[in-house]
Amino acid sequence: MARQFFVGGNFKMNGSVESIKKIISYLNDAKLDPNTEVVIAPPALYLLLAREHLKPGLEIAAQNVFDKPNGAFTGEISVDQLKDSNITWTLLGHSERRVILQEDDAFVAAKTKAALDGGIGVILCCGESLEQRESGKTIEVVTSQLKAVAEKVKDWSKIVIAYEPIWAIGTGKVASTEQAQEVHAAIRQWLKKELGDKTAEETRIIYGGSVSEKNCKDLSKQPDIDGFLVGGASLKPAFVDIINSHLYGEEKGNSRL
């Protein structure tokens, strides 16, 4: 069975009440591929606003969640609070948090487990730095990031893996289709070995890093690329073209128009 295409929009620390309402009304009115799962991740402050305005069927992700239940954790947001606000997904392990806020693999894994235990889906980000790529360590780095989660979580049915090479994020340097496909295929091989055939076949592996309306179509045709995690372009009308990119993915046998 074909995996459902998945496109996430990571707004990062961008937007205002006005601009987020505008993006949402653009999405609400756009003709979107009905077979693509669409999830937007506005900053925490705007999650409720987004849920109030975004039409049903389009989902919302937090950009982060804490691994502890409600309590004395200033500045954090709990899994229960996301559920209470009808937020069904969270990003975790984004490189900006791993690098700037020094979140390590164990913390990302603990948060992933907490989110899944509470019924929140996880867009689990992984990816290598330029230095790691140039020293041939890409697959090793990415699989060790995933392994930390696999040690705590056996059921990956509510995880979407986002492969985001750090050197391609916000740089305009998109990974080539071959580079992206190679890592996605290696992740799928790893899933097969560690978690079995079913998890390998069913887990969506999406690509992030300078995805645009120009490069998304070729990337979407790759057999192991099941969607995108979009940063900058998710704030622009181009996001709709990216959501619809898979309509052109005939080579995978998934053309639906």
Ligand SMILES: O=C(CO)COP(=O)(O)O
């Ligand atoms: O980090 C990203 C999505 O999480 C990618 O960001 P850009 O699309 O702006 O490169």
